[in-house]
Amino acid sequence: MPVSTTQALSDPRALSDLSHDDLVALHDEQTKAYDALVAKGLKLDLTRGKPSAAQLDLSNELLTLPGAAHYADASGVDCRNYGGLTGLLEIREIFAPLLNVPLDQLVAGDNASLAIMHDTLVFALLQGTVDSATPWVRDPVKFICPTPGYDRHFALCEQFGIEMLPVELGAHGPDLDAVRELLTDPAVKGMWIVPTYANPTGAVYTEEVTRALVEMPAAAPDFRLFWDNAYAVHHLTDHEVPAIDILGLAEAAGQPNRPFLFASTSKITFAGAGVAFFASSPANVAWYLQSLSKRSIGPDKVNHLRHAMHLKDADGVRALMRRHRDILAPKFAEVTSLLTERLGGYGVASWTSPEGGYFISLDVADGTATRVVALAKGAGIAMTGAGAAFPYGKDPRDRNIRIAPSFPAPADVTAAIEGLTICVLLAATEKLLAEA
Amino acid sequence: MPVSTTQALSDPRALSDLSHDDLVALHDEQTKAYDALVAKGLKLDLTRGKPSAAQLDLSNELLTLPGAAHYADASGVDCRNYGGLTGLLEIREIFAPLLNVPLDQLVAGDNASLAIMHDTLVFALLQGTVDSATPWVRDPVKFICPTPGYDRHFALCEQFGIEMLPVELGAHGPDLDAVRELLTDPAVKGMWIVPTYANPTGAVYTEEVTRALVEMPAAAPDFRLFWDNAYAVHHLTDHEVPAIDILGLAEAAGQPNRPFLFASTSKITFAGAGVAFFASSPANVAWYLQSLSKRSIGPDKVNHLRHAMHLKDADGVRALMRRHRDILAPKFAEVTSLLTERLGGYGVASWTSPEGGYFISLDVADGTATRVVALAKGAGIAMTGAGAAFPYGKDPRDRNIRIAPSFPAPADVTAAIEGLTICVLLAATEKLLAEA
Numbered sequence: 001m002p003v004s005t006t007q008a009l010s011d012p013r014a015l016s017d018l019s020h021d022d023l024v025a026l027h028d029e030q031t032k033a034y035d036a037l038v039a040k041g042l043k044l045d046l047t048r049g050k051p052s053a054a055q056l057d058l059s060n061e062l063l064t065l066p067g068a069a070h071y072a073d074a075s076g077v078d079c080r081n082y083g084g085l086t087g088l089l090e091i092r093e094i095f096a097p098l099l100n101v102p103l104d105q106l107v108a109g110d111n112a113s114l115a116i117m118h119d120t121l122v123f124a125l126l127q128g129t130v131d132s133a134t135p136w137v138r139d140p141v142k143f144i145c146p147t148p149g150y151d152r153h154f155a156l157c158e159q160f161g162i163e164m165l166p167v168e169l170g171a172h173g174p175d176l177d178a179v180r181e182l183l184t185d186p187a188v189k190g191m192w193i194v195p196t197y198a199n200p201t202g203a204v205y206t207e208e209v210t211r212a213l214v215e216m217p218a219a220a221p222d223f224r225l226f227w228d229n230a231y232a233v234h235h236l237t238d239h240e241v242p243a244i245d246i247l248g249l250a251e252a253a254g255q256p257n258r259p260f261l262f263a264s265t266s267k268i269t270f271a272g273a274g275v276a277f278f279a280s281s282p283a284n285v286a287w288y289l290q291s292l293s294k295r296s297i298g299p300d301k302v303n304h305l306r307h308a309m310h311l312k313d314a315d316g317v318r319a320l321m322r323r324h325r326d327i328l329a330p331k332f333a334e335v336t337s338l339l340t341e342r343l344g345g346y347g348v349a350s351w352t353s354p355e356g357g358y359f360i361s362l363d364v365a366d367g368t369a370t371r372v373v374a375l376a377k378g379a380g381i382a383m384t385g386a387g388a389a390f391p392y393g394k395d396p397r398d399r400n401i402r403i404a405p406s407f408p409a410p411a412d413v414t415a416a417i418e419g420l421t422i423c424v425l426l427a428a429t430e431k432l433l434a435e436a
Numbered sequence: 437m438p439v440s441t442t443q444a445l446s447d448p449r450a451l452s453d454l455s456h457d458d459l460v461a462l463h464d465e466q467t468k469a470y471d472a473l474v475a476k477g478l479k480l481d482l483t484r485g486k487p488s489a490a491q492l493d494l495s496n497e498l499l500t501l502p503g504a505a506h507y508a509d510a511s512g513v514d515c516r517n518y519g520g521l522t523g524l525l526e527i528r529e530i531f532a533p534l535l536n537v538p539l540d541q542l543v544a545g546d547n548a549s550l551a552i553m554h555d556t557l558v559f560a561l562l563q564g565t566v567d568s569a570t571p572w573v574r575d576p577v578k579f580i581c582p583t584p585g586y587d588r589h590f591a592l593c594e595q596f597g598i599e600m601l602p603v604e605l606g607a608h609g610p611d612l613d614a615v616r617e618l619l620t621d622p623a624v625k626g627m628w629i630v631p632t633y634a635n636p637t638g639a640v641y642t643e644e645v646t647r648a649l650v651e652m653p654a655a656a657p658d659f660r661l662f663w664d665n666a667y668a669v670h671h672l673t674d675h676e677v678p679a680i681d682i683l684g685l686a687e688a689a690g691q692p693n694r695p696f697l698f699a700s701t702s703k704i705t706f707a708g709a710g711v712a713f714f715a716s717s718p719a720n721v722a723w724y725l726q727s728l729s730k731r732s733i734g735p736d737k738v739n740h741l742r743h744a745m746h747l748k749d750a751d752g753v754r755a756l757m758r759r760h761r762d763i764l765a766p767k768f769a770e771v772t773s774l775l776t777e778r779l780g781g782y783g784v785a786s787w788t789s790p791e792g793g794y795f796i797s798l799d800v801a802d803g804t805a806t807r808v809v810a811l812a813k814g815a816g817i818a819m820t821g822a823g824a825a826f827p828y829g830k831d832p833r834d835r836n837i838r839i840a841p842s843f844p845a846p847a848d849v850t851a852a853i854e855g856l857t858i859c860v861l862l863a864a865t866e867k868l869l870a871e872a
Contacts, residue, residue, distance in 0.1 A: 048518065056507075056516040063507060063738070064500050071492075071499060080492040080706040082484065110546050111736045118731040122558050126573065126596055137562065137573055152730070159730045160562055270516040273738035294588070294595045295554040300547045300736065302499070302709035 014347030015365075015428055020436055027429035033422045034375065042380035044416040049199065049358035050407040051271050054327050058320060059269040065306040079301035085289055088304035091275055097314045098233055099263055100243040101279040107289065109299045113264035113276040114152055117226060120260050120278070123291040124189070124224070125160060130287045131222040131257055136189055143226075144182050144191035146174040148361055148389030148400050150199040153192040153228070157391070162190075164391035169201060173209030179216070186219040190226055195244060197231040200361040200389050200402040202354020207244055214250040214258055225250075225259045231357040232263055233321045236329045239355060240318075247279065256281040265307060267324075267358065268317060275299075275307050331405040331413045335360050338414065342421035348428040351403075360403040361389070362420075368427040369398045375423035381416050450783030451801075451864055456872055463865035469858045470811065478816035480852040485635065485794035486843040487707050490763050494756060495705040501742040515737035521725055524740035527711055533750045534669055535699055536679040537715040543725065545735045549700035549712040550588055553662060556696050556714070557592060559727040560625070560660070566723045567658040567693055572625055579662075580618050580627035582610040584797055584825030584836050586635040589628040589664070593827070598626075600827035605637060609645030615652070622655035626662055631680060633667040636797040636825050636838040638790020643680055650686040650694055661686075661695045667793040668699055669757045672765045675791055676754075683715065692717040701743060703760075703794065704753060711735075711743050767841040767849045771796050774850065778857035784864040787839075796839040797825070804863040805834045811859035817852050 018026065071080045073088050086092070087108025096103040109116055123129075125137040141162045145154060146169035157164050165188070167178040182188055193213075195205040205213075213225060225246075232243045246259045257280070265274035278288060311317050336353050339362070343349045351362045364372050369386035376383050384402045387395040403420075405413045454462065507516045509524050522528070523544025532539040545552055559565075561573040577598045581590060582605035593600050601624070603614040618624055629649075631641040641649075649661060661682075668679045682695045693716070701710035714724060747753050772789050775798070779785045787798045800808050805822035812819050820838045823831040839856075841849045 050518055053514060056514065059516075060505060060507070063502055064504050066499055068500050069496060071496070078489060078492065080495075080709060081489075082486055082702070082707045084708070112732045115732045122562070125562060126558070155730050159727065266518070270738060271518045272520070272734050273516060273736045291595065294591050296548045296551045298708050300709045300739070302706060303736070303739070 013345040015432055016347060023429055023432055023436070026425070027433055030422055030426040030429055034379065034426050037379045037419045037422055040380075042415060042419060044380060044408055044412050044419075045382045046404050046408065046413075046416050047382050047384045048407070049267070049404045051267055051324075052327065052407050052409070055324055055406070056270060058323050059310060061310050062269060062273070062306050065309050066302065067309075071302065071305070073301070073305060077301070079305045082297045084298045084301050085293055085296070087275075087299050088301050088308060090308035091304040094308060094311050094314055094317060095263070095277055098243065098317055099229060099261065099277065099279060100245045101247050101261060105247060105279050105282060105285050107278045107285060108304055109276045109278065111264075111272060111274050111276060111303075112266070113228065113230065113262040114156075116276050116278045117153070117228065117262050118156055119292065119295070120226075120288060121156060121160065121190075123288065124222075127291065129222045129224065129257070130283045136222075140187050141189050142185065142187045144174075144179055144188060145391050146192065146198075147391065148200055148395075148402070149192060150194060150228070151384070151388040151393075153226070154391045163187075166391050169198065169203055171201075171203050173203065173205045173213075176209065176212050176216070179213070183216060183218040183220075183223065188218070189220050189222060190224045192226050192228065194228050194230055195246070196229055196241060197234060197354055197357025199230065199357065200359035202352045202357050202359065202361070204241055204355070205244065207249070210244050210246060211249050211253070214246070214255050215253040223258065227259045227261045229261060229263045231267070233317060234267060234324070234358070235321065235356045236325055236332055237355045241356070247281065251281070257284050260284065268320065269307060269310065273303070275304055328406055331410060332360065334410065334413055335403060335405050335417050338417040338421065342418070343424060346425060346428070349424055358404060358406050360405065362401045362403055363399045364401060364424045365428040365431055366397045366399050368424075368431050369395060369401050371427040371430070372401060372420070372423045375426060376420055379419050379423065381419045381423075383420070449781040451868060452783060459865055459868055459872070463862070463869055466858055466862040466865060470815065470862050473815045473855045473858055476816075478851060478855060480816060480844055480848050480855075481818040482840050482844065482849075482852050483818050483820045484843070485703070485840045487703055487760075488763065488843050488845070491760055491842070492706060494759050495746060497746050498705060498709070498742050501745050502738065503745075507738065507741070509737070509741060513737070515741045518733045520734045520737050521729055521732070523711075523735050524737050524744060526744035527740040530744060530747050530750055530753060531699070531713055534679065534753055535665060535697065535713065535715060536681045537683050537697060541683060541715050541718060541721050543714045543721060544740055545712045545714065547700075547708060547710050547712060547739075548702070549664065549666065549698040552712050552714045553589070553664065553696075553698055554592055555728065555731070556662075556724060557596065557626075559724065560658075561596060563727065565658045565660065565693070566719045572658075576623050577625050578621065578623045580610075580615055580624060581827050582628065582634075583827065584636055584831075584838070585628060586630060586664070587820070587824040587829075589662070590827045599623075602827050605634065605639055607637075607639050609639065609641045609649075612645065612648050612652070615649070619652060619654040619656075619659065624654070625656050625658060626660045628662050628664065630664050630666055631682070632665055632677060633670060633790055633793025635666065635793065636795035638788045638793050638795065638797070640677055640791070641680065643685070646680050646682060647685050647689070650682070650691050651689040659694060663695045663697045665697060665699045667703070669753060670703060670760070670794070671757065671792045672761055672768055673791045677792070683717065687717070693720050696720065704756060705743060705746065709739065711740055764842055767846060768796065770846065770849055771839060771841050771853050774853040774857065778854065779860060782861060782864070785860055794840060794842050796841065798837045798839055798860075799835045800837060800860050801864040801867055802833045802835050804860075804867050805831060805837050807863040807866070808837060808856070808859045811862060812856055815855050815859065817855050817859075819856070
C-alpha cells in the first residue's frame, strides 16, 4: 500500500465525542501550548520539496566535473560547443532503463522538467500537436487535474487560461469513471499525472489504472497525458516500484501519441543544476524537437557529461537514491510518528504514509486548513499555503495541508511537526466551539 | 566604418567589359579550377557562427569550477538548490556594465539567449505584454526584419506564423523611413535588431539611429524592439564600440517598455554551456519574471557561479574577448584578403569587412548565390544556404552568402575561401554566357 491513512473517529478521545466542558478544557490546553510555541520564536520552513544540504552533498563531485580538458563525449563531440538537441547519448543511456522508455525516444534537456512541460504545452497551444486539426489556443482548452496534486502543474494551466477539472485521486490513481466521463468533452486536451509517489499524497498508479488511462476513448484525438514521473526512483522503502512502461502500454492500446513523459535529476543530483528529460512516441518526439529547434541550438551538454560521469549508469542512480533514502526516510518516519502520537486519538486528521517521493498529505478538520496554516505561520512555521494542491488554490473542504519534510534538519522537522499538531488541534477545537 | 564594401565595376577586368571570347576563356579556366577543387576532396564547414576549439579552450577553467565544496554565492545562497529566478547577483554584476543596463533590470538565465527570445515572444503571444490589450495571438502579428539578418530570428517568426516585413539594413542601421512607414500598421508588434556587429553584415547601430527607433511613433502601443546584443563585446579591432544605453534612451523617449534586450556568453565562454541574459524596463522585467516563474523555479545557478569565478569582472570579460580577437581577427583578415585578391577585379562581388562579430556578408552576382552555394557544396565546402539571411529564406536578388570563418582552422579558412572564389567566378561566367 503506497498510501495509508490513519483515522480514529471511534477513539474514545475523539473530539466529536467530548463534552462541551472537555472541549473547552482541550481548547485552553492547546491555546497555552500554542502560546508557548509562539514564545519559542521558531523559524522553520516546510513549504517546498527541496533536497537538504546533506542530500546535495551526495553529488558534490559535480562541482569539479567533467574535469580539466575533459569535454568530449564518447563519440568525440565537443560538449562545449553548440548543438546536440536530443542531449548526450551517455546521459540518455543511464535514464532510459530507469524511466522504462526506449533510448531513441528519450530527450535530455536543461535543468527543469517543469520547463519542458511548459514548452510542450506552449507548442501545443500555438501550433497544435501531431494529432491536432488546429492550435489548441484557438478554442477553449480544459485539463483534468487529479487532486490533491502539484501546484506548479495547476499554475501552468492558470497562466494560459486552461480550465481545470478536478477529479479525486486515490491511492492507485484517479477516479476512472470521472475521467472517462470528462473525456467525452472534446475541449479536454490534457491530464496531469504524477504516476509514482504523487505530489502530495504519495499515490502510485498501477499498471491496471495506467492501461485504462491509455485505452479509454477521448473525444479529442489530441488528448495528452502529461505524465510527470518526477519521483520515478525516489523510493523510501525496500519496495522499489519500477516505472510503468507507459509508452509501450499506450502503443499497445493504439494511442501511441497520448503520453508526454517528463522527469529530471532535480531530486537526484542538484535541484537547480540537474538534467531534465522528455520522452514520448517517435512522432511526438519529432514534433517536440522540431519546435524546440527554433528555441534552442541545444542543451547544456557539459552538464550532461558531468552528470554521466557522476552517475555512471542506472545502477549508479539506484545506489545514489538509496543514500538519499537514508537521509529522507527517517524524516518521513518522524513526521508520521509524531502525527500518530499527537493527533492519532482525536479523530480530526488523517495523513498519508508514502513509500516514496517528497511529501506527506495531511487532511485536518474540514474548514480549518487555512486557519492551521495561519496559526503555524504565526508560530514561525512556514507551511505550503492551504489549498495549494488544488486547482485555483481552492480546496473545496479546506482541509488539505502538504508537508514537505525533506529540507529542514531532523531536529527542525520534529519541532515543526510538534508545533503543527498543536495548530491542528487548536483550530479543530476552535471550530467545534464556534459551532456549539 | 564598421562595414565597407569592395566593388570594382570600373576595373578593366570587370566581367561586364569582357568580350564573349574572353568570357568563354575565363569560364573554361574556372571550370578547370573547379574540377581541380573537387578533386581535392575537401570537407570544410563555414555554415554556422561557432567558436573554434582554440577559443573554447580559453574557458577550460569552467570544466573544474566552481571547485570542491564551493557552492555558495556571495550572499550564502546554496547554488545547488532550487530558486533564484533572476540569476546570481555576481554574474549580473559582471554583465550589467558591459551591456550598459542597470543591474536590477538584468536577469541571468540558462545557456541560450535564443531561448529567452522565444519565451518573451511566447509570453507576448499567449498573454500579451504590459502594454497589450489582448494576447498577440488573437490577431495577425507582423515583425519588421532588417535584412540581411539572423536566420534564427526569422525562424522564430515563421514558427509562430508572424508575418515578416523586410527592410534594408545599412552600415549603421535600417532604412528609418521604411521602418517609420511600417510602424503605422498596428499589427506590427516587433522588430528584430542585432545592434552591434549585426549578423551577417557587421552593421553597428549608432546612437542616433537608436534614438530614432525608440522615439518614432508606433501604431501598436505594445510594439517591441527585440534588441539582440549578441556581439556586444565581440570586437575585432582596437575600436571597441561600447554598448548603447538602449534602456536609458527608450526611457528618455517616453517609451521605456519598447526594448527587450538579449545577450549571452555563448561566444565568450562555452557556446553550448554559457549564460544568457534578458534586460528591459522594470515593468517588462517584472512581466517577464512573472511568466517565467511558471516555467522554471530558477536557472542553473551553479553555472552562474562557475562563470562568475572564471570571468571575475567586466574587465575580465574584456581581457578574454581580446584573446578571442587574437584567434578570430586573422581569420577574418584572411577572408577579406582572399576575396580582394581573387574577386577584387571582376566586379561581380562585394563583401563587408566587419569590425566585430562572427560573419562576413558576401554579395555575389545577382541570381547566382544559390548556384555558388551548390557549387561549393559539390566541392566539399559547406556554406550557409543561400537566402538564409532573409525572411522565409528568400533573398529577392539571390546574391547574399553568409561567411562564418570562426570555426575552421586557419588553413581550412584559406582553402574554403579560395574554393568559394572559384565558385563565385564560375557561377558569374555561367550566368553571363547563358544570357549572351
